[in-house]
Amino acid sequence: MPTDIEPLARHPKATRPGEKIGLHHSMCYGCGDEAPVGLRITVVAGEGVTTTATMKVEDWMQGGPGVIHGGVLSAAFDEVMGTTPLLLRKPVVTGHLAIDYAKPIPLGSTVHFTCEILGGVGRKIYTRAYAHLGDPDVLVAGAHALFIEIDLEKHFAGYRDKAVHAGE
Known part of the structure; x- marks a missing residue:
């Protein structure tokens, strides 16, 4: 993380603490409720620039015998940490994501x-997240990430027409 990082403040029109942050689209692998297969993560706004989230570990997420696949957990961290900047009213894409796996x-x-x-510097937003199974003092993983603020229309120009939508 750079030394010149600046604190970032919640946008006045951001989702209120305790409320679910809305889907960016229904077919999203991370949060979409219409995706045929997906994580179905619910991210809830916290105080300031914080969030909480939950994810049920389903059988199809298996990696090693009886445990989640590390890549699935990585996608979950990416979803939670990439949703949190919506509290700033800033859409982002992942620039860097690092995970420390502690327990199966x-x-x-x-x-x-x-x-x-x-905090942030220019278009860069830095986040940190932790995961546990019900006891916040017993972490199963931690992550930090860099996200880059984007212009949605420019970033996804040319891709929207190729997007797969439920019911097509």
Whole structure:
């Protein structure tokens, strides 16, 4: 993280604390409720620039015998940490994501995430998140990431027409 990082403040029109942050689209692998297969993560706004989230670990998420695949957990962290900048009313894409895996996560468990925005420099937004299985003092993983603020229309120009939508 750079030394010139600046604190970032919640946008006055951001989702209120305790409320679910809305889907960016229904077919999103991370949060979409219409995606045929997906994580179905619910991200809830916290105080300031923080969020919490939960994800049920389903059988299809298996990596090693009886535990979640590390790549699935990586996608979950990416979803939670990439949703949190919406509290700033800034759409972002992932620039860098690093995860420290601490303990295996059994199938059938519920992973709880906490995330905070550490600050930013220009278009760069830095976040940190932790995961546990119900006891916040017993972490199963932690992550930090860099997200880059984008102009949605410019960034996805040429891709929207190729997007797959439910019911087509």
